[in-house]
Amino acid sequence: DKLKITQEDRGRTQSYQQQVERARLQESSANFEDFLANLQLKCEIGKAADEQIPRVSQLSLRTNQFNSTTVRLSESDINRLVSREKKVIWTVDVSDRFGDYGLVGVVIFEQQEGSIEVESFMLSCRVLGRGVEHKILQELGKKAVAANCKFVSIKFQPTAKNVPILNFLTEIGERHKTGD
Numbered sequence: 001d002k003l004k005i006t007q008e009d010r011g012r013t014q015s016y017q018q019q020v021e022r023a024r025l026q027e028s029s030a031n032f033e034d035f036l037a038n039l040q041l042k043c044e045i046g047k048a049a050d051e052q053i054p055r056v057s058q059l060s061l062r063t064n065q066f067n068s069t070t071v072r073l074s075e076s077d078i079n080r081l082v083s084r085e086k087k088v089i090w091t092v093d094v095s096d097r098f099g100d101y102g103l104v105g106v107v108i109f110e111q112q113e114g115s116i117e118v119e120s121f122m123l124s125c126r127v128l129g130r131g132v133e134h135k136i137l138q139e140l141g142k143k144a145v146a147a148n149c150k151f152v153s154i155k156f157q158p159t160a161k162n163v164p165i166l167n168f169l170t171e172i173g174e175r176h177k178t179g180d
Contacts, residue, residue: 115151
C-alpha cells in the first residue's frame with residue numbers, strides 16, 4: 001500500500017486553528033443551541049466521487065467511535081463494493097463559518113425491495129454532537145420515501161470503542177429496532 005495524503009491531511013494545521021475559534025465561540029455562547037446557530041453549519045451529502053475514494057478508505061481505517069461496524073476498507077474494497085456489489089456510497093462534507101471540516105462522514109448502503117440497508121455508517125468525531133448525524137439520517141429517510149421503502153435499517157456490530165454510535169442509534173431508533 002502506498003501512503004496517500006488526502007486534502008484533509010494537508011489542511012490539518014488550519015483545522016486545529018479553526019477548532020480554537022470554534023471553542024471560543026462556544027465559550028461565549030449563552031447555551032449549546034445558541035452556539036450551533038452561530039456556527040452556521042453546512043452539511044453536503046452526496047454520492048462519492050472517484051477522487052474521494054482515498055479519504056473514504058482513510059475514514060474506514062481511522063474511525064472507531066462513530067462507526068457502525070468498524071469494517072476496515074481499502075480503496076480496492078471500496079471500488080469492488082461500488083462496481084460489483086452495487087452499493088451506494090455517500091460522502092458527507094461539512095463546513096461552518098470558520099472553515100471547512102472536509103469529508104468527515106461516509107454511508108454505504110443498498111436499496112432493496114422495501115428498505116434501505118445501511119451496511120456502514122461512520123462519522124469523524126470532529127463533528128459529533130452538532131446535528132450532522134441527524135442530517136444524514138434525514139437524507140436516508142428522504143431517499144427511502146422517494147424509493148417507496150418502508151424501512152431504513154442500519155447494521156451495527158458492537159466493539160469496545162463504538163459506544164457513541166450505539167448510544168445515538170439507541171436514542172433515535174429504540175422504538176423502531178428489530179431483532180436483526
